[in-house]
Amino acid sequence: MMIVTTLFLISYLSIIDGQYLQMLQTVQSTINHNTATLSIMLQEILRRLPKDQNIAALREVAFGKRTKQSSDDYRWPSVAVDGNLNSFSRTQVEHSPYWEVDLGRDYLIKRIDIFNRKDCCGDRLHDLYITTGPAHNQMYPCAYYKGPGRTGEHLVFKCHHSKYARYVKLVIKGKESLTLAEVKVYAQDD
Numbered sequence: 580m581m582i583v584t585t586l587f588l589i590s591y592l593s594i595i596d597g598q599y600l601q602m603l604q605t606v607q608s609t610i611n612h613n614t615a616t617l618s619i620m621l622q623e624i625l626r627r628l629p630k631d632q633n634i635a636a637l638r639e640v641a642f643g644k645r646t647k648q649s650s651d652d653y654r655w656p657s658v659a660v661d662g663n664l665n666s667f668s669r670t671q672v673e674h675s676p677y678w679e680v681d682l683g684r685d686y687l688i689k690r691i692d693i694f695n696r697k698d699c700c701g702d703r704l705h706d707l708y709i710t711t712g713p714a715h716n717q718m719y720p721c722a723y724y725k726g727p728g729r730t731g732e733h734l735v736f737k738c739h740h741s742k743y744a745r746y747v748k749l750v751i752k753g754k755e756s757l758t759l760a761e762v763k764v765y766a767q768d769d
């Protein structure tokens with residue numbers, strides 16, 4: 580629209596004064612150049628965006644669902660699915676602390692996002708095993724995170740397998756406190 584307007588002005592003013600014509604031709608050239616550059620940048624961004632990471636086609640299914648963890652340290656497991664990045668769950672320092680969410684039914688999980696605490700202690704997230712499955716006795720390895728994490732970090736994981744799952748479980752191998760600001764589970768929208 581801007582280019583059309585500029586061309587109209589050029590045509591109109593060229594009748595009045597050749598000096599305006601030269602100035603507006605320069606403006607037109609600048610607009611055309613910037614438009615082309617933006618178009619190329621947009622095409623490159625779209626090309627690099629993997630289709631399965633386009634979360635617009637996915638649905639977040641963990642929010643508000645039932646959770647549990649290996650122990651409570653005055654921070655309850657449900658706080659990791661409350662939609663608030665400033666609140667966090669926390670277990671006691673113990674061997675193999677875990678956190679789990681029950682999605683209520685099976686979903687085809689496409690990615691799992693973990694948000695680390697924003698206030699401190701991001702390095703507590705390490706040696707994290709993520710498993711998913713349709714039942715507690717049918718859990719499959721989804722992803723592994725060596726870490727250590729950074730405070731406030733946003734981690735994105737894609738499962739190695741493509742199985743339907745009702746449960747998502749996070750376990751730290753070793754003695755640690757498992758603390759999570761938020762866990763988001765994205766499933767194929769059906």
Ligand SMILES: [Ca+2]
Pocket residue numbers: 658659660661662663664665666667759760761
């Ligand atoms: Ca939270």
